[in-house]
Structure formats: C-alpha cells, structure tokens
Amino acid sequence: MSYSAEVYNTAEREMERRRTEAEQALARRREILYARSPRADEIERQIARTGVAVAKAVLDGADIRQKLEGLRKQNLALQKELAGILTGFGFPDNYLEPWYHCPLCKDRGDVDGKMCTCMKSLLRQISYDQLNSCSPLSLSDFDSFSLDYYEKTLSGGGRSSPYTQMMSVLGFCKKYARTFQPSSSRSLLFQGAPGLGKTHLSLAIANELIQKGFGVIYVSAPTILSKLTRENFDLDYKPDSNATEQLLADCDLLILDDLGTEFVSRFTIAALYHILNSRAILSKPTIVSTNLSISDLQEMYNGRIISRIIGNLDRLEFVGTDIRQLKRKRRQKPAET
Ligand SMILES: [Zn+2]
Known part of the structure; x- marks a missing residue:
C-alpha cells in the first residue's frame, strides 16, 4: 500500500508526539515518586553512578573481575531496594520505564528495519480521516x-x-x-x-x-x-x-x-x-x-x-x-x- 508524502509526514509527527508523551509522563511519575520518597531519587542517582564506575573499572584494568562483581552486587541491592519502594506505594514494576503506545517498536514505527504494525494502522487511519474529513x-x-x-x-x-x-x-x-x-x-x-x-x-x-x-x-x-x-x-x-x-x-x-x-x-x-x-x-x-x-x-x-x-x-x-x-x-x- 502506498500513501502520499503528506500522510507519511503526518504519521511521523504522530509517532514523535507519542514518544514525547510517553517520556513526559515518565518524568511526571518520577516527580511523584521522588516527592514521596527522596530515597528513590538517591537510589536512581547511585545506580547511574554505578554505570560510570563500571566504565572506569574497565579502563583501570587492575582487579577488574573483583571490582565488577562488587559493583554488580551493589547494583542488584539498589534495584531491589527501589523495587521494594515501588511495591510499597502500590506502583507497578514498570513504573520507572516509559509507557509506550506500542511496546514493540517503542513508538519509533519500525522494528529491525521493518515497518511496525502500529505504523501501518496509523497510516491507514490518517488516510481514512482525510477522506472522511x-x-x-x-x-x-x-x-x-x-x-x-x-x-x-x-x-x-x-x-x-x-x-x-x-x-x-x-x-x-x-x-x-x-x-x-x-x-x-x-x-x-x-x-x-x-x-x-x-x-x-x-x-x-x-x-x-x-x-x-x-x-x-x-x-x-x-x-x-x-x-x-x-x-x-x-x-x-x-x-x-x-x-x-x-x-x-x-x-x-x-x-x-x-x-x-x-x-x-x-x-x-x-x-x-x-x-x-x-x-x-x-x-x-x-x-x-x-x-x-x-x-x-x-x-x-x-x-x-x-x-x-x-x-x-x-x-x-x-x-x-x-x-x-x-x-x-x-x-x-x-x-x-
Ligand atoms: Zn509499533
């Protein structure tokens, strides 16, 4: 099925809007969580720092296995503590992930270089809307x-x-x-x-x-x-x-x-x-x-x-x-x- 450039452009804009919406909603959820639990904010920062520490350990070279093992354990403990906080407030496990319209393509419109089914139905819907306008x-x-x-x-x-x-x-x-x-x-x-x-x-x-x-x-x-x-x-x-x-x-x-x-x-x-x-x-x-x-x-x-x-x-x-x-x-x- 071929569509006009106008239909494709409208679909691309809609995909971008969906991505932004998912990211903004995540930012709002974070604010709510941090307001209730400053510890959650601290944990997320620590997890981010662990990532940097891993990169540094790799660059340093010496005792790498032991250092990485230590960081991995620390990271797991932090993740577990964070999950406990989320459960405590009755929030779902994926509370701190973006809730995309289409989890398959993360609202990007394609998966492994192939057009995602959500993009196909969006293109069709936009064309119908144009005809029905x-x-x-x-x-x-x-x-x-x-x-x-x-x-x-x-x-x-x-x-x-x-x-x-x-x-x-x-x-x-x-x-x-x-x-x-x-x-x-x-x-x-x-x-x-x-x-x-x-x-x-x-x-x-x-x-x-x-x-x-x-x-x-x-x-x-x-x-x-x-x-x-x-x-x-x-x-x-x-x-x-x-x-x-x-x-x-x-x-x-x-x-x-x-x-x-x-x-x-x-x-x-x-x-x-x-x-x-x-x-x-x-x-x-x-x-x-x-x-x-x-x-x-x-x-x-x-x-x-x-x-x-x-x-x-x-x-x-x-x-x-x-x-x-x-x-x-x-x-x-x-x-x-
Ligand atoms: Zn999709």
Whole structure:
C-alpha cells in the first residue's frame, strides 16, 4: 500500500508526539515518586553512578573481575531496594520505564528495519480521516434517531405503516453495527426518497464502528467520484494517486452516500463499477444509499453496474414523509395558532 508524502509526514509527527508523551509522563511519575520518597531519587542517582564506575573499572584494568562483581552486587541491592519502594506505594514494576503506545517498536514505527504494525494502522487511519474529513461523522448516532416523525397509519397500499417499517430498519441497523464483521457482514442498499433518515442511520453505523476501531470510509458519491476524476485526469498528479482507489477497496466498511446525485460520465461509471466489484471480490461490505428507484438507477448506469448494485446488496426501504419538511412544519405551528 502506498500513501502520499503528506500522510507519511503526518504519521511521523504522530509517532514523535507519542514518544514525547510517553517520556513526559515518565518524568511526571518520577516527580511523584521522588516527592514521596527522596530515597528513590538517591537510589536512581547511585545506580547511574554505578554505570560510570563500571566504565572506569574497565579502563583501570587492575582487579577488574573483583571490582565488577562488587559493583554488580551493589547494583542488584539498589534495584531491589527501589523495587521494594515501588511495591510499597502500590506502583507497578514498570513504573520507572516509559509507557509506550506500542511496546514493540517503542513508538519509533519500525522494528529491525521493518515497518511496525502500529505504523501501518496509523497510516491507514490518517488516510481514512482525510477522506472522511468532509463528512459530518460525529453528528449522528442511533439515540438521536426519532421514530416520532413516521406515520403509524397504513397508506399507499403498503403492508405496514412507515412507523413499523422504520422501526424494523432501525433495529436492523443497530444489530448490523453491533455484530459487524469485516469479512462476513452483508452489503446493504439504503433506498428511499430524500429526508427519510438514510444519511442519519448510515452515519450512526459509521460512528459506532469507528469507535470500535474498524476502518470506515464514509463518502458521498459526488465527492469521491469527482476526486477520482480529478486524480485520473490531472497530469500534474503524482503517481501515488491510486492510493484513494486502494483505500476505498481496502477499508473494513465503505459507505457510499447519495448515489445518483453525481455527475455521470463513462469514467465515473467505470470507477464505480471498479470500487464495488473489488470489494465484492474481497467479500468486503459496502453500504450504498440512494434517493433513486431501481428503474431510475437502470436509466442512469449500464446493466453491469446495476447487477453489481442490486445483486450483491440487501435492500432496506426507507419510507415516510420528508422529515426535514415535517420538522419545519412543526416549528412553524405555534406561530400559526
Ligand atoms: Zn509499533
């Protein structure tokens, strides 16, 4: 996986921040310990002096074995006394070591010249954050989704009321987020007119999964397809540019909001097909939301794309009356009466 220089630089800065944080926290722990036990301060100084004495003994040469043995015993006794002080205060054994974010690489990002797994996941996370930066990800959760706006009466020949239908959609989405597995969760199609909660529920799923540590990319179809178009046709664009496509194919869950509102060209159709197809081949779940009906989608895209969209996604139908309009009406009501 290749990332842009900007992503690498951000990751390096984050690693440096983590190291500094671990070292500063250690310095603060030392101060606390020394304030409680000046003897601990003295012992640490003595241990440091033992190190110097060892170097000196080596340089002096004479009686070296005996001297080193004496220093080793002294050092062990000091370590033991220090450990006793730490235990006495109920501090852990590693109280006087830096508590790194990643003990494997000590927050340096590599182990024996190879990139550490923590650096790999950091690079991936930074790239997701960049792609997600335009989405109002922190704004929606399941608790703020209200069923009050959906009618409880049957209308338009439906088998269940909008309220009942949306209650089951909400329940499905909650369970989906709760039991999500990147390798086995199904792909979904959220379909329905604007203002029925498709964006709200897909953001709620994204939010919950991000908090659980999954790699989620949430993008609107127009935004991502114009980004891919720009990257593809911009001659100045650097060759690491297929990073966006790789991220879209690679993340644990891709949420593609507002399909059908983008500018359609031969390139965007091919790009869309490529994204959905790569994920389907890897059995990675995707959630697509659209205001369009299947026949509208068929008119907009060619048959290959439609069979990919419909064939592999479980359809969830969003029904009711545009919530934004209802909210507006409810707000205006007191003024009218
Ligand atoms: Zn590491």
